Amino acid sequence: MALVKADLPLTKYTVPQVIVDIVEKEIKIHNGDTFYGLYNTGFPERPWASGNRLLLNTNQKYTINSYVIDIESGHVTNLKFIDGSQTVADVYGDTVLAVQSNYFMPDKLVIGKLPRAGSESLISWTDLTATTDLSGPENCFYVYLDLSASSVSDTVRSFNAIYVGPNERTEKYVPLIVWPHDGPHCAFANFWMMEVILFARFGFGILFINYRGSIGSGQSSVEFLLGKIGRSDVADCITAIDKALETLPCLDPYNLALFGGSYGGFLVTHLSGQYPERFNSVVAHNPIIDMASMNLMSHIPDWCYVEVGVEYTQRGKIDNDILIAMRKASPIVHAHKVKAPTLLQIGTKDLRVPSHQGTEYYLRLKANGVHTRMNLYDGDHSLGIASNEDDIVISLLWIMKHEADNFVNGVHRLNLA
Known part of the structure; x- marks a missing residue:
């Protein structure tokens, strides 16, 4: 602004x-x-x-x-x-x-x-108020990661991420939850989040990714993403993951989970489809799955047009090329390649990302033999009421259940520490 x-x-x-x-x-x-x-x-x-x-x-x-x-x-x-x-x-x-x-x-x-x-x-x-001492994150820390995209021809290359979690001395020990933000034109920031403490207490690290398109890094970065969704942002997530694994030897490269909602759900479902061998589990709440069908029922149809790089208009005849561009930019085109067990958390009253997006993805994953589950909630896009927020525990249990080599003699390895 x-x-x-x-x-x-x-x-x-x-x-x-x-x-x-x-x-x-x-x-x-x-x-x-x-x-x-x-x-x-x-x-x-x-x-x-x-x-x-x-x-x-x-x-x-x-x-x-x-x-x-x-x-x-x-x-x-x-x-x-x-x-x-x-x-x-x-x-x-x-x-x-x-x-x-x-x-x-x-x-x-x-x-x-x-x-x-x-x-x-x-x-x-x-x-004016006392600082609260919290049990659980004593061995945890956060670190800011300044990153650069690999393509030297891009007009904008810089973006950032934040790692939060255990600071273990043991190499390749800490499982990592990869969490790209929603929006896409917003950003993660270092402030209090309940989920951080919960995940940290169970031994997980979290990688918050502010890919190109995020706010807070200049207008050029915000506009760079338009017309490149599903490509440059996905590439940034992979770059961030690789840099975190290189910078933080404590992270286990074989225990990577994906977590995100709305546009963050768009990205985690893209990642699990484009890189099916890298991730052990996915949690997506109200994810954008198929922009071509979303724009017909969403209360933000203009968003679907602008993000694929075209002007929103209802004048004149339908442009099939625009619908094809929306489809090609969507995670649904990679759904047949997904292998990671996927938990979908869907609000039945969501006007922004209508619930049919999650249903369409669920049915396609099931048809392709992917272990998947869909929880439906009496809620809107944010799933923000208390009873829905409680299901963050289910998200954590889903991720823990599908960790690689996560049990030793029947005991979860995070409980052995």
């Missing part, structure tokens, strides 16, 4: 003045920090401090950061938090309330007094 301002009242002659422009790749801001642009979909209810300074939060690569923007000078200043993500919740005068967290620290409220203009980065935070 770009941040602009204009004098009131607005008229047809009003020309907004750009304060912070769209960032194609990266720029330098106050104090020499690197800035990748604005991706916020809103502001705090009270975002203003003295001196016409606006506070907001936005994704930046693998974190969510809070910024102060002086709308007179255009200066952008990062209110740094070095150990995870930080979001401003409220501003009153120059008093700022914020939330800090990371994968191993639940949300913590902090408060600070914003210094004068030009010195905002010197803000000092005071804890």
Whole structure:
């Protein structure tokens, strides 16, 4: 996004003045920090401090950061938090309330007094709530992985991933859950997630992948994916997996599971079809399986067009080439090659990715002899109600059940540690 301002009242002659422009790749801001642009979909209810300074939060690569923007000078200043993500919740005068967290620290409220203009980065935070000590992740850590696509001809090559999990000394010991995000134009960030603690306590590592097309890395990266879905994003996932296995010797290359929802489900079903020998199990909730049929019933038909690189329109006669492009970009074309046991979690009230997507995939996997299961829920796209969230345990049990060589004398090897 770009941040602009204009004098009131607005008229047809009003020309907004750009304060912070769209960032194609990266720029330098106050104090020499690197800035990748604005991706916020809103502001705090009270975002203003003295001196016409606006506070907001936005994704930046693998974190969510809070910024102060002086709308007179255009200066952008990062209110740094070095150990995870930080979001401003409220501003009153120059008093700022914020939330800090990371994968191993639940949300913590902090408060600070914003210094004068030009010195905002010197803000000092005071804890309002205590940090909770969690049992389970004592031997765990997270690491940011800056990655590059192998194709030197691509206009955008850089992307990133985050590994979270055990820091074992034993080589090839830790099973890995590969988790690409949904969207596709959003991003994973280092903040509190219940699933991280759950998976870590059972000895799993997680690889969160921000493939090209993710926000937080410049507009060029966001737009790069259009017309390349099912190809460049899949290639990025493989690159991220290979780099994680190379960088972290504790990971077991023969115990890889796939986990994702919506567009993340699109990617994990692509991966299991395009690389059938690499993965032991798949969990996909409300996955996009066939864009050609999805666009007929989804409440976002325009999404299906734009992501395959064409303009959305209902004018004129039907263009079969567009439908074919949607089909070719979809995981359904690789379903006959899948070998990994697959668990589908489907919301029957999903308007975004209608439940027929999961049903179509389930029937095709069954017909091709793949061990598969489909759980139907009285829920929408997010499957966010508590009873559905509880089924995250079923996801974990499915992955554990289908690990390679996961039992020693009848005892699950993760329980031997």
